[in-house]
Amino acid sequence: MATSTTAAPRHSCAKLSVAVEDPKAAGGGAVFVKATWHPTRFSLAVTDGAGAWAAEASDAEVRLRAEQWDQPVADYLALAERYLAFQQPSSTYSFHDAGNGNRRLSWTFERQGTKLEWRWKLQPSPHTQQTVAEILDFLMDANIRLSEEVVRKTQSFDRLKQESEKCLQQSERFNNEKAEFEQATFSKVSPGICLMGAFLHMAISYSSIHTQLKIFVTLTLLVCINTDIGHSQHYLWSIIFPQLVSLDFCSLLWSYFNFWHQCFSHSVLSCLELKKDIELTIVVHYSLLCQTSSLWLS
Numbered sequence: 001m002a003t004s005t006t007a008a009p010r011h012s013c014a015k016l017s018v019a020v021e022d023p024k025a026a027g028g029g030a031v032f033v034k035a036t037w038h039p040t041r042f043s044l045a046v047t048d049g050a051g052a053w054a055a056e057a058s059d060a061e062v063r064l065r066a067e068q069w070d071q072p073v074a075d076y077l078a079l080a081e082r083y084l085a086f087q088q089p090s091s092t093y094s095f096h097d098a099g100n101g102n103r104r105l106s107w108t109f110e111r112q113g114t115k116l117e118w119r120w121k122l123q124p125s126p127h128t129q130q131t132v133a134e135i136l137d138f139l140m141d142a143n144i145r146l147s148e149e150v151v152r153k154t155q156s157f158d159r160l161k162q163e164s165e166k167c168l169q170q171s172e173r174f175n176n177e178k179a180e181f182e183q184a185t186f187s188k189v190s191p192g193i194c195l196m197g198a199f200l201h202m203a204i205s206y207s208s209i210h211t212q213l214k215i216f217v218t219l220t221l222l223v224c225i226n227t228d229i230g231h232s233q234h235y236l237w238s239i240i241f242p243q244l245v246s247l248d249f250c251s252l253l254w255s256y257f258n259f260w261h262q263c264f265s266h267s268v269l270s271c272l273e274l275k276k277d278i279e280l281t282i283v284v285h286y287s288l289l290c291q292t293s294s295l296w297l298s
Contacts, residue, residue: 010037012085013138018095018105031095033105034135035084040073042080045131046095046105046122052131053103053122080118083107 013034034045041062044055057065066076083091084107091107098104098121106119125131 007039010081011035011138012037012081013135013142014085014087016084016087016093016095018093031105032135032139033084034138035081037077037081040077042077044084044105044120044122045125045135046103047132047135048095049132052125052128052135054125054131055120055122057120079109083109083118 011034013032015030015032017029018031031046031048036043040059042057044057046053062076063073066073069076071079082088087093088107088109091109093107094105096104096106101124103122104119105122106117108115108117110116
């Protein structure tokens with residue numbers, strides 16, 4: 001059983017500025033052209049506001065015209081639709097009397113450098129008011145659809161604008177939080193940097209390589225504390241000193257230096273008191289540090 005593959009017809013309606021015999025006549029200088037486009041034929045309805053004309057181009061007529069233009073039927077119809085659905089600035093349109101009340105609609109175009117003219121004769125519509133009403137109804141429906149599309153586009157634009165404003169506010173909030181975080185981080189790094197000088201001076205004053213190593217480990221851990229990168233004891237020491245795997249020793253040092261860090265942040269201990277605590281810790285954990293340093297240096 002054969003299945004119909006006939007494509008749905010397309011409709012167009014355009015206001016064309018045309019050359020007329022009497023520009024002072026009602027509607028002179030402009031006509032409305034409503035067209036219905038089928039795969040192999042088309043129909044036209046034209047009004048200048050006072051009268052109405054129509055044309056029904058059959059399959060045979062369209063095929064004959066296409067052969068005269070040395071074009072396939074589809075190309076011929078596509079060319080006609082292009083110039084009658086929208087006024088082309090490069091074309092000259094005219095709507096002249098063709099005798100017996102008929103009118104001839106024509107427009108010009110260029111093909112391979114040659115200026116040509118497309119023409120079609122239209123007869124007076126037997127139902128002028130109905131033809132004019134159909135054209136007006138089509139224009140009003142198209143205007144309503146266009147207005148609805150404008151409303152949808154406007155609403156979509158407003159939603160996008162609101163979303164962009166939210167994204168902008170969120171971006172500003174993130175930037176502010178980033179600035180606050182950086183400021184807080186730098187404020188923590190500053191005390192650690194000040195202590196680095198004191199620790200290095202203390203390390204130089206000792207001749208024992210073990211003692212210097214102890215102070216260096218102390219310095220490294222304190223800097224990590226002040227820069228908020230030492231949240232995990234095992235992770236911190238496994239990164240800086242993979243050989244130091246004694247979790248008890250790490251935990252003990254961590255508790256001491258976390259205490260020093262808190263005291264230093266609140267300015268409870270003076271530099272001298274802090275120095276005494278550091279030296280005391282070095283003495284108390286001397287044996288553990290010696291074992292660790294020997295393991296590390298081996």
